[in-house]
Amino acid sequence: MIKNARYLLVVAFLSALGACATAPPERQENACEILKENRDWYSAIRKTSKKWGAPMGLQLAIIRQESGFRHDAKPARGERRMLGLLPGKRPSSAYGYAQALDQTWDEYRSSTGNNGAERDDFDDAVDFIGWYVNQTGRKTGMKQFDYRGHYLAYHEGPAGYQRGTWRSKRWLIDVANRVHSNADRYEHQIQGCRKQLKKRWLFW
Numbered sequence: 001m002i003k004n005a006r007y008l009l010v011v012a013f014l015s016a017l018g019a020c021a022t023a024p025p026e027r028q029e030n031a032c033e034i035l036k037e038n039r040d041w042y043s044a045i046r047k048t049s050k051k052w053g054a055p056m057g058l059q060l061a062i063i064r065q066e067s068g069f070r071h072d073a074k075p076a077r078g079e080r081r082m083l084g085l086l087p088g089k090r091p092s093s094a095y096g097y098a099q100a101l102d103q104t105w106d107e108y109r110s111s112t113g114n115n116g117a118e119r120d121d122f123d124d125a126v127d128f129i130g131w132y133v134n135q136t137g138r139k140t141g142m143k144q145f146d147y148r149g150h151y152l153a154y155h156e157g158p159a160g161y162q163r164g165t166w167r168s169k170r171w172l173i174d175v176a177n178r179v180h181s182n183a184d185r186y187e188h189q190i191q192g193c194r195k196q197l198k199k200r201w202l203f204w
Contacts, residue, residue: 022071022122025037025038025069028064028069029185030189031186031187031190031193032189032192032197034060035190035193035197036197040122041122044122044126044127045059045060045126047123048127048129048130051130052130052131052134053133053137054129054134054144055144055183055187056186056190057182057183057184057187057188057190058144058145058147058179058187059126061151061179062098062151062154062183063097063098063126063129064182065175066098067097070097071097071120071121071122072120073095073097073099074095075094095120096118096119096120096125097119097120097125098125098126098128098129100128105119108128108131108132111131112127112131132154133150136150139158140153140158140161147179147180147184148176148177148180149161149176151175151179152166152173155175156172
């Protein structure tokens, strides 16, 4: 009986954690609405911007593109096999808000000492993006507000970006342009409501 009770408590606890997971913002076109809906996110992107030099608008734009603000996002599985009974494999190990790969995430944790970082934690995800943007800037000389370039390097890696592996990928260029547009709009929106967000954050 005791074992069963403990089991039920564990199940209830895990279910409660799942229920408390942050839902994706309803209005993703407006950074102010996103951050008002998730008050602690402003603190996280602000801290990352100061620490790594990654613009707040760029952080949000990358997460929107990569995961749609879903904490447990994964790449879609391939075509089903064996008469449709088993799902196909996922194309990569990307996971979480920032869709970081296993190997890159391990490199981030080793480099920063943030060994307990989790990809489904928003604070850790934006810190990872900030670290990656900082690394890209150091390796390529790219300016922090080159949103398009940073997304291309985020997808292809700094070395791949410098080799121009993205030039033959029209779809990727289109996505990078969309990220640039979103990042630029988000950055301007945040500047317009920054005082209000800061007051909300301090009050909270």
